[in-house]
Amino acid sequence: EVQLVESGGGLGQPGGSLRLSCAASGFTFSNYAMSWVRQAPGKGLEWVSLISGSGDSTFYADSVKGRFTISRDNSKSTLFLQMNSLRAEDTAVYYCAKEVLSGTYYGSGWWGQGSLVTVSS
Amino acid sequence: QSVLTQPPSASGTPGQRVTISCSGTSSSIGSNTVNWYQHLPGTAPKLLIYRSNQRPSGVPDRFSGSKSGTSASLAISGLQSEDEADYYCAAWDDSVNGRVFGGGTKLTVL
Numbered sequence: 001e002v003q004l005v006e007s008g009g010g011l012g013q014p015g016g017s018l019r020l021s022c023a024a025s026g027f028t029f030s031n032y033a034m035s036w037v038r039q040a041p042g043k044g045l046e047w048v049s050l051i052s053g054s055g056d057s058t059f060y061a062d063s064v065k066g067r068f069t070i071s072r073d074n075s076k077s078t079l080f081l082q083m084n085s086l087r088a089e090d091t092a093v094y095y096c097a098k099e100v101l102s103g104t105y106y107g108s109g110w111w112g113q114g115s116l117v118t119v120s121s
Numbered sequence: 122q123s124v125l126t127q128p129p130s131a132s133g134t135p136g137q138r139v140t141i142s143c144s145g146t147s148s149s150i151g152s153n154t155v156n157w158y159q160h161l162p163g164t165a166p167k168l169l170i171y172r173s174n175q176r177p178s179g180v181p182d183r184f185s186g187s188k189s190g191t192s193a194s195l196a197i198s199g200l201q202s203e204d205e206a207d208y209y210c211a212a213w214d215d216s217v218n219g220r221v222f223g224g225g226t227k228l229t230v231l
Contacts (some may be wrong), residue, residue, distance in 0.1 A: 045211075046222060106172050113165055
């Protein structure tokens with residue numbers, strides 16, 4: 001069974017950094033592109049970033065470009081999101097998600113339960 | 122402001138058929154396939170439709186998707202109380218080289 005377990009959330013200072021991790025199991029991790037999607041309090045879903053299965057290609061929303069970095073360790077089946085220069089508007093539940101089909105970008109077919117990030121002084 | 126436009130709310134009675142629309146642009150829906158997600162508060166979102174009209178295994182055939190030009194729609198037939206949730210469309214947008222979501226539609230089962 002596919003499992004995605006996020007960790008690393010919590011309270012971050014404005015201008016500070018946090019690193020999210022997502023431990024994956026139940027599928028061949030390196031075959032699938034992975035994404036981070038967030039939901040701010042009272043708001044809708046917002047796509048944050050996507051990384052290809054090999055890690056060679058990365059994509060970012062304009063709202064986080066230059067501040068966040070997505071990466072993966074295929075040997076450990078783990079996805080990361082390094083968040084720097086945090087802002088109050090980055091406060092959200094962050095979901096790790098796996099693409100529905102291997103080798104494609106057709107949509108996030110499996111999601112973790114989410115990790116809450118709060119940016120406040 | 123979301124790049125894909127959805128109505129903020131929709132409603133129907135049990136057994137009824139409801140549709141939710143999603144309007145995009147030539148660089149998003151006009152050039153790429155559409156996903157639809159169901160999201161209940163406090164839970165992980167669930168993929169209902171990918172490649173505009175394909176259902177992942179386990180999704181009931183009461184849910185169907187379609188796309189025409191720069192718009193897409195999700196239809197739910199035989200509406201059930203457990204269908205009450207937020208629904209989001211999403212698509213790749215070539216102009217921003219990233220995935221974009223609609224603002225979401227809150228479906229109420231009366």
